[in-house]
Amino acid sequence: MIKVGVIGYGYWGPNVARNFYSCQGVKLTAISDVSEKRLALAKSHYPFIQDFKNAADLVRSKDVDVVAVVTPVFTHFGVARDALNQGKHVFVEKPFTSTKAQAEELIDLAAKKGLKIMVDHTFLFTGAVRKIKQIIDSGELGRLLFFDSVRVNLGLFQHDINVIWDLAPHDLSIMDYVIPDRPVAVSAHGSVHFEGNLEDVAYVCTEFENHGFIAHFHVNWLSPVKIRRMLISGDKKMLVWDDLSPDDKIKIYDRGVEFTSTNGQLKNGIEELLVSYRSGDMYAPKIDNTEALRAEVDYFVRCLEKNEEPFNDGRAGLQVVRLLEAADQSVKNNGRRIKL
Amino acid sequence: MIKVGVIGYGYWGPNVARNFYSCQGVKLTAISDVSEKRLALAKSHYPFIQDFKNAADLVRSKDVDVVAVVTPVFTHFGVARDALNQGKHVFVEKPFTSTKAQAEELIDLAAKKGLKIMVDHTFLFTGAVRKIKQIIDSGELGRLLFFDSVRVNLGLFQHDINVIWDLAPHDLSIMDYVIPDRPVAVSAHGSVHFEGNLEDVAYVCTEFENHGFIAHFHVNWLSPVKIRRMLISGDKKMLVWDDLSPDDKIKIYDRGVEFTSTNGQLKNGIEELLVSYRSGDMYAPKIDNTEALRAEVDYFVRCLEKNEEPFNDGRAGLQVVRLLEAADQSVKNNGRRIKL
Amino acid sequence: MIKVGVIGYGYWGPNVARNFYSCQGVKLTAISDVSEKRLALAKSHYPFIQDFKNAADLVRSKDVDVVAVVTPVFTHFGVARDALNQGKHVFVEKPFTSTKAQAEELIDLAAKKGLKIMVDHTFLFTGAVRKIKQIIDSGELGRLLFFDSVRVNLGLFQHDINVIWDLAPHDLSIMDYVIPDRPVAVSAHGSVHFEGNLEDVAYVCTEFENHGFIAHFHVNWLSPVKIRRMLISGDKKMLVWDDLSPDDKIKIYDRGVEFTSTNGQLKNGIEELLVSYRSGDMYAPKIDNTEALRAEVDYFVRCLEKNEEPFNDGRAGLQVVRLLEAADQSVKNNGRRIKL
């Protein structure tokens, strides 16, 4: 029986607690929150738990094997380090840490202690993202051309992080998971419209080494309409994921471009290049609807039981933080290209 | 009676010819095309016209007062200069010219000769764009925050220009028309996926001097789905234009963000910043459906009759070419910021 | 403090229990269900309740003032009559009863005993339906022309009632609530496709006395796609309610038809009738998102406290049952028109 303590019972914490609570082989033993009101709520939901005002006390509890860190980003590093030092495995909310250096320190610490880190990139456990990965891995799309993500709405302003750190971790972790290649540079543009000096609109562009593959991200707290859409085109087929569509969230189009050229025998360079289009059927695969967080928590517990490394480990978290940090640096420097 | 000759009877030329033909106060007198087949088609449509294989002959015809240049971009400058030198007014397809210098030369030449130039930014004459301009001019949206444009589809590859020069002139001319401020810098990212060395996917970001206003453009020939959508948010209201929607193309949302801060008395910088959201009704104004090109041609003829300068003149064309040139330069330099 | 007992803890019962539980001035005291498994679940949710295997025992409990009947339709009458005889107010799931006669008997019994009946027409408490009622009451739509409702999906087959009794109560109760006139006749067509002899596809058409107003309902368990849409047209404006739309569920179109005729001076009866169309703006009013069942339960408790009759009382329930019964009779007689 794995004993889990949850730190932070604000917006997302109750979901994490509920899923650990209902997970086979787990006992939810402790919850902490700085707010007495939230702590009382937690206690009313789970009367049997130990409740702590301070995270530091929870991580020292003997009744805790795993600590779930569901607190503001700037606190992740301190709490997770403390937990690892106390010999606890950690489940950390995304984004993993505030800096690359912090992420690397936590990874090293966990390795030294023989502990596991899982970063809560929940979207990787949705039926949609798993289906996209499966389709890309199968080669069905052919050579990948671009990845375009839009995640915009009239959003809740965060007070400690900008829109990139708030929304882009979802999309960057998905890109990192489904695209085989790794980006080599990041450029980003953002804009601050209100007091507080936090970007509320941003565009992030990542370059890759080969083939002209490019990935682009639009994140925005000031859009009148909510859009959650990814386009992933290959030279054989093209995929659209509309996460807000009630049905048929993923569509795969049998569309493409075919180029043939009369190599070496070009006359005027224009008329010899033959372009042809294919446009065939579309299909929308059935998507599994299991709650993503439930699947993720189950997977984490299974990894702990078998002593296996989860794929969304500290390294996966670091990869996202590295991109966020570079994007931030680029925004602060008027879109300067940041090599990774 | 104004006598018009049309140069180029390919994809768009027949539309231009038809609209001049049916315009009050105009006589369509001449058409030229390098292809005999296209010229024969023109002749079958308008048996009474003079037909020319060479543009140079058409611009010298005495039966021509106005020359419409509907040829590939790289030829615009030569043909238009020739026409102006022959004392003809010119109507030039977008983008105006291949370089800023060419545009400036044509503007100067026309001024010297007392002739008019109109650049065919057709979208500015749609009911939708005229409505958007009217809404923004009225101040209904409040302080403008951002402008986001997406124009993507599985597109016809052009052989002489990349996707920026092909698609972005529409959106840049619209931005130039409806947004009161002028951009001060451009950054762009693009990608080449096939032979021919032309970008087929691109992102263009323009900065403005004040207020954090930002404009961004996604143009793409490799998208499985067709999207034509603009978001224009202000701090009072927010506008969405979905040009593919069968009804209600423009929606204005009474949504916004309100920030109040207890100036000078911040305690911890976070809790004192008060954010509130408004979310009220939405409305979709009725849009005029007149064919845009018809309205544009009528307007041009009226300008000629009254000897008035059209608003989409050479200078408007130059403004778009300036942005295209800067975007191209940025793409070729890995997204380097180009000051205007 | 009003003490409430809930009978039936299957699909909908837990929602009813939860809303009474969290309602100001209410104490949830008892739950019964024929299934031990469901009863154990109820007990785990509300450890303090009295649990009963038999509804008959619950209605006799001294700790119950109000009985919520959330059981299969054919049991409503028996359970509700028993509860009223025990001096309890009743909250009955829709449809109220299986026959008009049963509904009338319950209404009489409640009147004699001075007790209240509320029929759970939850949709009447949604922000959308309340907004529609408000718009129609204001006269904004003008003279009402027709009401068209479609409620189809790949649905859960019920084993005791056909698709009309399963789905149409929603739409009939909405019509009854928002349309000022009362239907005078019903015709219906339905079809049975599988064993069990229950209609799974049906069309119900109701006639009204005046003005050519007509209301039509399509209910269907065999549709590949889910549609929840109502059209309500008036001669001044026209309303569409798409309950599955993520935004802008209700749209009001400033569209209409205007007829003028040169009375008495018709020449050939055709050219003298002048038709003109109006097509103006559309707007989508903001809709309140409060959970409908919560609002309904609060309203019921307020009615009990103030000893006021709820608008969705037994009579409202009877009106729906009368239409369902007539529709059923019509279906069994090949669409014969049934006068009400």
Next chain:
Amino acid sequence: MIKVGVIGYGYWGPNVARNFYSCQGVKLTAISDVSEKRLALAKSHYPFIQDFKNAADLVRSKDVDVVAVVTPVFTHFGVARDALNQGKHVFVEKPFTSTKAQAEELIDLAAKKGLKIMVDHTFLFTGAVRKIKQIIDSGELGRLLFFDSVRVNLGLFQHDINVIWDLAPHDLSIMDYVIPDRPVAVSAHGSVHFEGNLEDVAYVCTEFENHGFIAHFHVNWLSPVKIRRMLISGDKKMLVWDDLSPDDKIKIYDRGVEFTSTNGQLKNGIEELLVSYRSGDMYAPKIDNTEALRAEVDYFVRCLEKNEEPFNDGRAGLQVVRLLEAADQSVKNNGRRIKL
């Protein structure tokens, strides 16, 4: 070379003329219209034609082998009979005639004279309808369950026919074409809201002999929104055709219901009936975009050349008129069921 004369140059006539004009093996020789203005327009489009004020003169022209009748419905019979009597083949606009008796007389006359009749059910030549027919014929949908058609918009009022005769011919001809069985009875409900005594909203329900298959049609001139949608469900797969969707007009869902019952061993009739759902992938086949009228005219000319009977002949026209007449009769009798 087949010589064609077109009678009627109003709304649809120009399309018919244009397609015969551009059809291989056809010479457009004559056009007639009662309006001098329309006739002048025709003459300007086709300066070489013979123009007639009276249809009677056109059908007597020696330069006409085929007469296309594109006039108001109530004139079809007279004009077509006259043409057949003059030895001309006829192409008649839908609906074929105003009564069943007229249709039968024309069919007999054509047979006696050895002439062909084609009724212009244009929709049968769209890529969408041809694809639907192919899918149904292949048996992919399994046993057919129902056919539901909605064709509504804010429509042009006709002065001589009601909404059933105006809009339903499209949908009835499609049903007749794609559904193998024939209806045995019709019930219809309609409503008149304005002067002129023509129904502007109507519902038509057709019954079939076997299997519980049912077909229903909603036609409406008073809808604020335009809807063109058909649902065709089978017990194996289910099809949706949304004719207004920019992409993916036809979707085939791998969804269905499976019933198994423990025959003869029912205990309580309810729990023994086992229902299971299937919900698999969806696909949208590519649809051919050729102009339907062009394909139809080509097909007619090919039939004439080869002396073959077109499938959309007088008999197909009669089948639709029979349903329209029955629907009208039902509407006038409060929805009475009319046997066919």
